[in-house]
Amino acid sequence: MGLYARRPARFAAQLTVDVLVLAWGVFWALAGRFIDATIGSVATPLRRASSSASDLSGQFRSAGSEMSRVPGVGDNLRKPFDNAAESLTQIMTSLNDQIISVERIADLVGWLVFLIPVSIVVAFWLPRRIRFYRLSRAAQRFIDAQADLDLFALRALANQPMHVLAGISDDPVADWRRGDPAVVHRLADAELRRAGLRLPARMHED
Known part of the structure; x- marks a missing residue:
C-alpha cells in the first residue's frame, strides 16, 4: 500500500x-x-x-x-x-x-x-x-504503467545528492544522454531506493 x-x-x-x-x-x-x-x-x-x-x-x-x-x-x-x-x-x-x-x-x-x-x-x-507514502505510491504507479527506466534515471539526476551521483558515474548526465544501460540502471535503482522500491524483474532484464 x-x-x-x-x-x-x-x-x-x-x-x-x-x-x-x-x-x-x-x-x-x-x-x-x-x-x-x-x-x-x-x-x-x-x-x-x-x-x-x-x-x-x-x-x-x-x-x-x-x-x-x-x-x-x-x-x-x-x-x-x-x-x-x-x-x-x-x-x-x-x-x-x-x-x-x-x-x-x-x-x-x-x-x-x-x-x-x-x-x-x-x-x-x-x-x-x-512524504514517503506519496513518493512511494507515485513511483509504484509509474512501475505499474511500465514506465521506462529513463524516467527514474532522470529523477535521480535531479534529486540524488552529488556524492551518490559521483558513485554511479564520473559524468552521469553524459552517460544518461548516451543511454548507457549500466548507468541508467544504477540511476533508476537509486531513485527507486529513495521511494523504498525495487526495480521490477522486467527492468532488470532490460
Missing part, C-alpha cells in the same frame, strides 16, 4: 520508528493519566469534608426541627441549629467548588503532559511518513 518500503533494511527502519512513536504515545498517555490521578487525589479529602459537612448539616436541621416542637420557645431554640446548618451548607458548596477546580486542573495538566511531547514527535514523524 506504500506505507512501508519494500527493501528490507528500509522497512525495518520504518517499522522500528513507527513502533517507537507508538510506544512514545502510550508512555505519555499513561504518564498523563498518572498525573491526572495524582492531582485529582487532592480532591479526596475535600470530598470527605464535603460529605461530613452535608451529614452534619442534615443532623443540625433535624435537631432544629425537633427543637421547634418545644412549646413557646421552639422557634428560638431552632434558630441556632438552622444557622449552623446553613453555615455548613455554605462550607459544603465551597468545598464542592474546590473539588471541581481541582478536577479541571488535573484533567488539563494530564492532557498537556500527553499532548505536548507527543505532538512534538508527531510533528517531525508524520510529515516524513506522508
